[in-house]
Amino acid sequence: MIVDAVIACTVPQFPLQDSSMVPTVEWKDGAVRLLDQSQLPGKVVFLDCRDYLTVARAIKELVVRGAPAIGVTAAMGVAIGSQSIKTTSYDDFVNAVHDICDCLVATRPTAVNLCWAIERMKRRLSALRELPVADIKRLLVEESQRILDEDIALCKAIGQHGATLIASGHTVLTHCNAGALATAGYGTALGVIRAAWAQGKAIQVIADETRPVLQGARLTAWELMQDKIPVTLITDNMAGTLMRQGKIQLCIVGADRIAANGDVANKIGTYSVAVLAKAHGLPFYVAAPYSTIDLKTPTGADIPIEERNPLEVTTLHGSHAIAPAGVAVYNPAFDVTPAALITGIITERGVFRPQDLAAHFA
Numbered sequence: 001m002i003v004d005a006v007i008a009c010t011v012p013q014f015p016l017q018d019s020s021m022v023p024t025v026e027w028k029d030g031a032v033r034l035l036d037q038s039q040l041p042g043k044v045v046f047l048d049c050r051d052y053l054t055v056a057r058a059i060k061e062l063v064v065r066g067a068p069a070i071g072v073t074a075a076m077g078v079a080i081g082s083q084s085i086k087t088t089s090y091d092d093f094v095n096a097v098h099d100i101c102d103c104l105v106a107t108r109p110t111a112v113n114l115c116w117a118i119e120r121m122k123r124r125l126s127a128l129r130e131l132p133v134a135d136i137k138r139l140l141v142e143e144s145q146r147i148l149d150e151d152i153a154l155c156k157a158i159g160q161h162g163a164t165l166i167a168s169g170h171t172v173l174t175h176c177n178a179g180a181l182a183t184a185g186y187g188t189a190l191g192v193i194r195a196a197w198a199q200g201k202a203i204q205v206i207a208d209e210t211r212p213v214l215q216g217a218r219l220t221a222w223e224l225m226q227d228k229i230p231v232t233l234i235t236d237n238m239a240g241t242l243m244r245q246g247k248i249q250l251c252i253v254g255a256d257r258i259a260a261n262g263d264v265a266n267k268i269g270t271y272s273v274a275v276l277a278k279a280h281g282l283p284f285y286v287a288a289p290y291s292t293i294d295l296k297t298p299t300g301a302d303i304p305i306e307e308r309n310p311l312e313v314t315t316l317h318g319s320h321a322i323a324p325a326g327v328a329v330y331n332p333a334f335d336v337t338p339a340a341l342i343t344g345i346i347t348e349r350g351v352f353r354p355q356d357l358a359a360h361f362a
Contacts, residue, residue, distance in 0.1 A: 023185055025064060025073045027145060030083075032076040034064045037181055041222040052081030052100045059107040059114070062213065066182020067256040067292055068151050071113030074104045075144040078121040082140050085133075093133050097125055097140075109304040110265055110334045112257040112294040117147055151184035154289040155191045157348035162192030162252065162287055163199055165344075165351065170249040171204040173239060176267035177219035178254025178287065188287040189252045190223060192346060197229050205231040206248060208239060210267060212312045212331065236269055243280040251277050252346075255288040262339030262354020263300025264288075268332055274341040283343040290347060293361050300336035308333050 026033050031048040032055055039045045047063055049055045055077035058064055064073045081100035087093050101118045108114060124143045128136045166172060172193055179190030187194060196203055205224055210216035217233055224231040234242065242248050251273055257265040264270070264286050277284040297303055310329035311318050323329075339354035352360055 024066075024069050024181055025076065025148065025184065027076060027079070027141060032073065032080050034058055034073065035181070036063050037065060037219060038062055040181075040218055049077075049080065051084065052077045052103065055080065056103050056107050059104070065215070066177065067111035067113040067254070068155070068183040068188065068289060069181070070108060070111050071117035071291055072144070072148045072151055072184050074107075074114045075117040075121050075147045076141075077104050078118060079137075079140045079144040082137050085137075088133050090129060090133060090136075093136065094125060098122070108306055110256050110306045111292075112297075113289075113291045116291045120147065148184045151289065151291075152186050154348040155183050155186035155188055156195075158188055158287050158289065158346055159186065159191035159195030161348070161350050162285065162346040163195040163201075165250065165283070165285060165346070166192070166196040166201060166203060167249075168201040168203065170201075171206060171247060173206040173208070173242070173248045173251045173273065174220060175208045175216060175251075175253050175270050175273050176210045177215040177223070179220060179223045181219050181223060182254060187223075188254045188289065188346075190220065192252055192285075192287050193224075193229065194227065197227070203229070205229060206239075206242060207231055207233050208236050208269065208273070209233060210269060211236055215267065236272075239273055240276045240280075243276055243282060248282060250283045250285065252285045252287055255286050255292050255345075256334055257297065257303050258286070258288060258293045258345065258357065259297045259300050259303060260295045260358045261299045262342060262345065262357050263303070264337045264339075264342060264345075264354075265300060265303045265305070265334045266337065268335050271335040271337045271341075274337045278341050284337075284341060285344050285346055285351075286337075286342055287346040290349075290361055293347075293357060295358055295362060300338065303334075303336060305335070306333040307331055 024035050031050045034047045036045040036047050085096045174189050179187035207216045207220045221233045253270050255264045255266050274284045308331050313329045313331050314323040315321050342354045344351045
């Protein structure tokens with residue numbers, strides 16, 4: 001297990017709409033403390049990472065996941081890695097920090113928030129050139145905390161803008177988990193749902209299970225139940241039938257990277273939901289902060305798609321086999337939804353058509 005310290009307990013009841021909830025990621029007693037999402041919903045376990053290699057493994061092995069949360073965690077990984085560098089030379093310190101950054105960047109290739117956060121930490125490092133290394137170490141920790149605080153504020157703004165799209169009585173379909181667990185503590189797609197619920201709107205949520213790692217079943221359903229927001233879990237192949245029956249009014253998902261033309265990479269299966277929504281005349285929205293928008297990537301075809309361990313598909317939790325031994329497996333973690341299938345992208349600045357996004361975030 002990737003852990004320096006483990007604290008386990010039965011699942012508590014706590015309000016996820018408040019940023020004072022048990023956090024996804026935080027700087028705690030000189031360590032990066034992560035809520036181990038691989039063990040939800042059965043147990044709440046915290047991992048205290050005291051070096052950047054532990055942080056890197058935690059990102060790669062889905063202890064922490066969700067593009068904004070990965071970005072915050074990577075920033076804290078840079079900060080904690082910097083603390084153990086033994087030099088007073090700025091140039092030597094920078095070289096060592098850049099090595100840490102390279103290690104963290106390599107953990108997961110699709111979510112652009114990771115690279116965005118690391119580049120921001122590098123810029124901060126460059127701006128501190130004239131200070132003693134000891135002061136720089138402290139200020140890097142402060143910068144990582146600033147990134148965390150900004151993420152919560154941005155997600156709450158996304159929630160307020162997106163809530164205007166949901167009417168009382170609507171049923172919303174979401175895919176994967178883009179909630180408090182995928183961010184620093186409020187959520188993007190679930191932040192929109194959470195904001196609408198807080199406004200007193202009588203809404204229902206349909207959560208796709210999201211094979212093969214079941215983020216919808218394990219995480220989204222759990223989050224919403226903690227907030228007592230009505231949620232119904234379905235298998236991934238049921239969405240079209242519910243749309244045809246008129247039981248869904250709109251779809252809202254998160255994003256791991258948005259290309260300059262408005263194409264969106266998100267958890268595998270998102271594209272299928274978007275196609276179904278289009279076929280049934282339903283609006284399909286994407287909720288994401290500016291750090292997910294990658295104007296350097298022209299189209300979705302240019303987004304690198306992570307492929308993961310075949311055991312995620314052939315077993316349950318890496319142990320119980322559900323497929324014959326030796327079967328060939330293709331396991332991309334993400335797919336790309338073309339901009340033409342997206343009704344709007346909900347950001348902290350408002351809701352934009354995909355083709356207009358670049359002009360507002362250039």
